[in-house]
Amino acid sequence: MTDANTRDRPHDPIQEDRPTAVEPLPTEEAADLCRAVTDNVAGVIVGHDEAVEHVVTAILARGHVLLDDVPGVGKTMLARSLARSIDCRFRRVQFTPDLLPSDVTGVNVFNQKTREFEFQPGPVFANVVLGDEINRAPPKTQSALLEAMEEAQVTVDGETRALPRPFTVIATQNAVEPDRTYELPFAEVDRFVKKLRLGYPDPDEESEMLARTVGHHPIEDLEPVTDLESVRRARETATRVRVEAPVREYATRLAGYTRDHARLGVSPRGTISLLRAAQARAVLSGRDYVIPDDVQYEAPVVLPHRIRAGSDDPEVDGTAIVERALERVAVE
Amino acid sequence: MSTTDATASRSVDVDRAIPDRAFRTGALAGVLVLTASYVSVLLEVTGVVGGTARLLAVVAVVFAAATLLARAIAVRTAVGTALLFGAVGFGYYFTVTGVGVGTALGSLDRLASDTIAITTGMPLLRMMAVDSWALAFAPGPVFLSWYLAVRRRYVLGVLAGGIALAFLVLSGDAGVATTLAGTVGGIAAVGFGELELRRGTIAQADVLAVLFAAMVVLSLSVSLVPGGTPGPTVLIEGQGTDGSLEANSATAPEETTIAGNVSLSPEVRFTVRSERESYWRTGVYDRFTGEGWVRTGQQEAFDGRLEAPPGETETVNQTVTVEDDARVLPAAASPVEIEGDVREITERTDHGQFHPSEALIEGDRYNVESAVLNASSEELANASTDYPEEVTAQYLQQPEGVSAEFEDATAEVVADADDPHEAASAIEEHLRTEKGYSLNVTRPDGNVAEGFLLEMEEGYCVYFATTMTQMLRTEGIPARYVTGYTSGQQVDDNEWVVRGLNAHAWVEAYFPGHGWVAFDPTPGGDRDDVHYDRLEDARENNESGVDTGASEDVAAGPEGNTSDGPDLDRVEVENAPINVSEPAGGGVGPTEPPSEIPDGALPNDRGPNGSAEPGIDSLDPEGGNGSANATDGDDGEGDGEREFPPSSPETAIVGIAVLVGLAAGAHRTGATARVSRSARLQYQGRTAGPDADVERAYRRLEILLERRHRPREAGESTRQYVEALSGTPSFDPRARRVEELYERSTYGGGIDRAAANEAIDLVDRMAREELPAIGRLYTAGRNGR
Structure with a gap:
């Protein structure tokens, strides 16, 4: 793609980013x-x-x-x-x-x-x-x-x-x-x-890592798979993973719990991210639908950094609140 | 956290907060019910004298005002407004009753004593201008309670309405059902109001429902005990308003309802030595409620000779000896003076009748002087029709809703009459000839006078007298209903023995320039037969108290009254409240042959003790007192219908309350959930779609697993749950398969019929194996097949 081309044709990001x-x-x-x-x-x-x-x-x-x-x-x-x-x-x-x-x-x-x-x-x-x-x-x-x-x-x-x-x-x-x-x-x-x-x-893993990396670093030999x-x-596959209403509602309830129990809870963008991550997780398991377990697996890495606990207790941070949400919010 | 939290998660709907709006609706509805309860009492009372439309209009206006002003004025102003309503209302009331506001304010002690009289059980109906009183009473509490409710001050609102209701309860006008409805309404308003303010949940509403039910049942069971069964003493002493005819004559209570069946007591009540034969009057009633009679006004201590009637009178002196305890002072109309020890306790009514303030006992004796009207038919026919206002105000009253048929029938009867006396005679004659005499009647619904004139063919003196009084009033002739005794058995030239079976009711009509003239519309001959048969029976059975020393020797035949002499109509009503069967039922008791002919019918089937023990069999229709008997006036055919306990509104309310309470209690304790779960566990149909079937199958599986292992925790997914259980030795691997199918169906976009059936079958088998012996046999049989 030359610069001339780019200039002649008005850029249309929507068209270019079409996933279909x-x-x-x-x-x-x-x-x-x-x-x-x-x-x-x-x-x-x-x-x-x-x-x-x-x-x-x-x-x-x-x-x-x-x-x-x-x-x-x-x-x-x-x-x-x-x-x-x-x-x-x-x-x-x-x-x-x-x-x-x-x-x-x-x-x-x-x-x-x-x-x-x-x-x-x-x-x-x-x-x-x-x-x-x-x-x-x-x-x-x-x-x-x-x-x-x-x-x-x-x-x-x-x-x-x-x-x-x-x-x-x-x-x-x-x-x-x-x-x-x-x-x-x-x-x-x-x-x-x-x-x-x-x-x-x-310690065991560190020792193994040392064994592998001292001398010749394995990344030099890494081949594309x-x-x-x-x-x-594969990304397209993930977008097509089915997310049924019970799962969506479960994610919503989780987010709702964080909103009720923290100064700033999970945003709607956070809920979207959670379900996208769950979709990818489902692909990893070879499933074309999301189950609540996927959501639960992803929540501890997807949600906590979006929560501002607002508590004086340093123990009660985003991670703790998400843990509690997973424990208390009912999976239907 | 395991068990409790899991339970909480499954019954999560119970803890859901109910929207405030629902609670507010409940609270406002409660206030409305409370308001309706006391307004309905006022309406009922007003209905007797007329003016319900006016009362309703006032209440509606006040309601609208309260709604509008709720946002506009402060609480203090509202209380002021309510007081203003009350002040204006009662000012109006005093003006209407002729007392005058100034006088009323000047005699506050009198007002206070009246209020005390009302709150200690004086029915509102005994007040003269009860319609105006209701108009004065209603606006204050209605305004204040609704205003406060709209402003969410439910407790205060209920307080305002509750005081009004309590007032009517104390006066005895609010019935059990009404009181109950009002109380429940009040509690509902407070309860829902609190729930609204504190953001309650369904679970808390449950508690409220249980409380309601407990309250209703408790209050009813408490109130039922004293008022449950009218004992014999009540009937004889006539303490209550049970509608007993002799009770009325023997005690002349302020209020009397008209009963169905009555029976006779042959016991001697008193003897009279008199210069002249007469009916012995004991009570006068002026206000007809449709179901009974009320005497308005209060009694005052007798403080000097009463005024004799304006017309020409003859003085008759009587000496009355009381032979049985009594609460009346029988005397010929109209008594003017009384002498003897009894004078100390004598009170007089506004209607010119003596009453003792305490019971007379056997052996009491008094002299009474009566001014007996002595007017000929011609004089009465020529009497003017220019009735004094105080007479028309009081003695022309009719309950609301008198039908056109009744008026037409009356007009037909008096069509040829030229003056009030002729009209009264025509009515008297009409009733005597057209209606038969029977003690076995069933009280008609609604207005007794209408029922008797238009539908019934037989009745006893109460029906005749009531109907005639109302017919006269329809024609604009002031009339009143009086009770007492007929002259009784003459045992000497000037001595009469009066028995319970001489109790009677008749009519007095007013003739200007003369006074109250008695009429007796009850046919005489049939009655005499009935009553003397009764007396003979009693004598044959050696009942006690039937005779005095003198009366035994005298032949018990008809007393030799001349045709226009005093008639006899002696009956005693027994356990009237039991008798509530519909007139159309027309049934007679199981031991009672159909009886449409009055003479002799009644006494034949009476037990040997008859009404000497009137209360013993009061609850037993087979006891032989004929209390279950009812003769239909229309077809005269006994249907042999047995009576059922009354299905009153109270019963229905109690039933509903109990049901609601049980349901709420069951919900509260989770009993319903448990039962339905156990039932669902064993069987599952295949009706819904495959996905719904799998879901139900999985829910059953969860119940099974819960019993065998533990319930699923709140944050546990179905897969995690089954995985977690799979480590235990008793784990059934079929559960994993069911879970997979469920997961696929719920999250994977559905499954097909075959997979659904697989899940159902798996769970079915697991559930049956879970059952004791039978289930295993069944499973074994299936497997062996």
Whole structure:
């Protein structure tokens, strides 16, 4: 695609982002694909199988993941091995206090030869983008990334450009130096479908990891197990997973519970995210319908970061409230 | 958290908050019921003298005003308004009754004593201008209670209405059903009001329903005990308003209802030495309710000679000796002076009749002087028709809703009469000739006078006298109903023995310039036969108290009265309240042959003790006192219909209350849920769609699993539940399959018929194996087949 083309034809994001263009994979194949990717990544990332699964389902759910963790537990490695497994374009952006929005989205550069402006795409023009320590960048830069996440497009100099599909941001937050960070606004945290915490591996796993990585890093040998086209089709499969009324009502009741028991409960966007994640989870189980168990499995990573407990008790945080909601809200 | 929370989750609907609107509706409805209860009492009372439309209009206006003003004025202003309503109303009342506002205010002690009289059981009907009183009484409480209810001050509103109702309860005018309805309404208003204000739930409404029922049943069972069965003493002493005829004559209560069957007492009540034969009057009544008679006004201590009638009178001195305890002072009309110890306790009514303030005992004796009217027919025929206003105001009263037929029939009877005396004579003659005499009658519904004139063919003196009084009033002739005794058995030249069976009721009509003239519309001959048969029976059976020393020797034949001499009509009513069968029923008791002919019919089937023990068999239709007998006036054919206990509104209300209470209690304790679950567990039809069938199958499975293991927890999905149980040794793997099918049906967009049947069959088998012996046999049989 040349710049000329882009300029001649008015951009129509709706048309370009039409999902119907893709034929969904059969559920079983989609499940196999996910399993393959998960196993592949798990070969590199030891001891975080569940987190890997969550990231894979996040991709299927067309969402983005926020990793909230101490440095050095393998966040970057997770993102890279995932990108390599599905044979897609991977970019990493290190957010720093002096990072500008155009450093993320791209910039128009004047080409002396052609006497025209050329668009230099920024790092967001990739399928998997790792935004490292996004809370260290100023809010304006953060919001540039967040716009890209929400709209799957970026606007530079008044011109809107669609991002590739799939487009998944895996962002990490620096949690150890709060005085050097700009806290993410609550409304923007809401845009991550999941917030995960990898945590330290347990001693056995850490020992195994050391055995694997000291010397030759396994990521060098990581082979793709699928391609972008299959991932797009698997995503389409996820969107077609059936969500029946009892499940929808259950999700609504869960959200309602958090709204009744916290200062700020789960937003409708949160409920949508929950059901999308549950759809992806159903695909992973080879099912073409969501059952309440899917919702329950996803809720602890999808909901807590959207809740502001408003309690003086530090124990009563979003996670605790979601736990309680899962315990008390009746599954019909 | 396991059991309780799971239960809570399944009965989650019970804890759902009911919308405030529902509670508000309930509370307002409660206030309406409360208001309706006391307004209905006022309407009923007003209906006797006329003016219900006016009362209704006033209530409607007050209601509208309360609704409109609810948002406009403050509570203090509203209380002021209600007081103003009351003040204006009672000012109007005093003006109407001629007392005058000034006089009323000047004699507050009198007002206070009147109020005390009412609240200690004086029926409103005994008040002169009861319609005006009701008009004065109603607006205050109606306005205040509705105003407060609209403003959500339910408790205060109920207080306002409750005081009004309590007043009418104390006066004895509000019946059990009305009181009950009002009370339940009040409680409902308070209860729902509280629930509304405190955001209640269905579960709490349950409690309210249980409370209602408990209250209703308790209050009724308490109130039923004293008033349950009228004992014999009540009938003889006539303490109550039970409608006993002799009771009326023997006690002359302020109020009397007209009864159905009556019986005779041959016991001697008193003896009279008199210069002249006469009816011995004991009570005068002026207000007809349609079902009975009420004497308006109060009694005052006798403080000096009464005024004699305006016409020419003859002084008759009588000496009365009481032979049995009594609460009356029989005397020829009109008594003017009384002497003896009894004078101390003598009171006089507004109608010129003496009453003792306490019971007379056997052996009491008094002298009474009467001014007996001595007017010829010609004089009466020439009497003017210019009735004094106080007479027309009081003695022309008719209950509301007198039918045109009654008026037409009366007009036909008096068509040829030229003056009131002729009219009265015509009516008297008409009733004597057209109606038969019988003690076995069933009281008609509604207006007794109409029922007797238009439908019945037989009756006894009460019916004749009541009907004649009302016919006279229809014609604009002031008339009143009087009770007492006929002259009795003459044992000497100037001595008469009066028995219970001499009790009688007759009529007095007013003739200006003369006074009250007696008429007796009851036919004489038949009655005499009936009554003397009774006396003979009693003598043969050696009943006690039948004779005095003098009366035994005298032949018990008809007393030799001349045709226009005092008639005899001596009856005693027994347990009238039992007798509520419909006139159309026309049944006679099981031991009673059909009896349409009055003479001799009654006494034949009386037990040897007869009414000497009138109360013993009062509840037993086979006891032989004929209380179950009823002769239909129209066809005269006894249908042999046995009487049933009364199915009164009270009974219905109690029944409904009990049902509601039980249902709510069952709901509260979860009994209904348990029963229906147990029932559902064993059988399931295949009628609904496959998905609904699978769901029901799964619910049954859950009940089974709950019994064997534990209930599903609130946050537990069906799959988690079954997975969790699968670890236990007694787990039935078929449960997992049912759960899968259920999951597929519920979340996976439905399943087909075959899968639904599979689920049902699995659960059926599991449920039957769960049953004791029979179930296992059944299963074994099925498997062996």
